[in-house]
Amino acid sequence: MDSTSVSRPSTPPATELRVNGVLIDDSIIASEITAHADETDPDQAARRALMTKELLRQQACAKGLIDQSQDIDDDTIDRLIEQECLTPEPSEEECRRYYEANAKKFRSPDLVHASHILFALTEGVSMPLLRTRAEEVRRDLTRHPGTFGEQARALSNCPSGKVGGNLGQLSRGECVPEFDKALFEGTATGLLPGLIKTRHGFHIVLVERRVEGVAMPYEMVSNTIARYLQEYVRHKAIQQYLTLLTSSAELQGVTVNVRPGLLLQ
Structure with a gap:
């Protein structure tokens, strides 16, 4: 009105x-x-x-x-x-026409199995120094990828650090937008390039596996x-x-x- x-x-x-x-x-x-x-x-x-x-x-x-x-x-x-x-x-024909015109809406969600190490930005912490430390750890992980879980348990400020940084299975929209974008806008697996900056701090992210969504049948x-x-x-x-x-x-x-x-x- x-x-x-x-x-x-x-x-x-x-x-x-x-x-x-x-x-x-x-x-x-x-x-x-x-x-x-x-x-x-x-x-x-x-x-x-x-x-x-x-x-x-x-x-x-x-x-x-x-x-x-x-x-x-x-x-x-x-x-x-x-x-x-x-x-x-609505008629069957109208429903099918809508389904065909909006096929992207009717897919199972894309899934990502990921782990991370969080360097939390808390009060009193210098952002430049925190970034430098996170970048040092990431460079070390590119040389020794098998130590990711060990590094997460020792360094991560996220509770997931206790399980080697494992975040489990994630779908779109479950994480803060910056993290979500880093996980789902690419197709790479392994250690993601660069640090992921979010409101929580700096993340080193390891994508272990991706499962692409599939079309759901009309029925x-x-x-x-x-x-x-x-x-x-x-x-x-x-x-x-x-x-x-x-x-x-x-x-x-x-x-x-x-x-x-x-x-x-």
């Missing part, structure tokens, strides 16, 4: 919030503002939220779901949306795709429904933006 394009301002600046003539009390607005503290304009964000809720309440009354004197709760909103925003289940993901497509259509239908309610309402004390094309979709 806040999508940019054509601005549909409320009737001249007013502090009172009215939705089709119904006054929303200032105390209710003040309470709602706390839920929108992170917004650019918390007051307007609160007013739009209350406007939407009141529009839905009025529709629920019109449909006989609640009485005029009642407030609207989440269950009633769900029942109203279910009535007003019918969303058909394995068909239910997931169907749920996703149905939820996507439902979300679009709700957006259009709320836009229709807003564009036809008499509003005071709130500014909303309506995309003109949305009502024609």
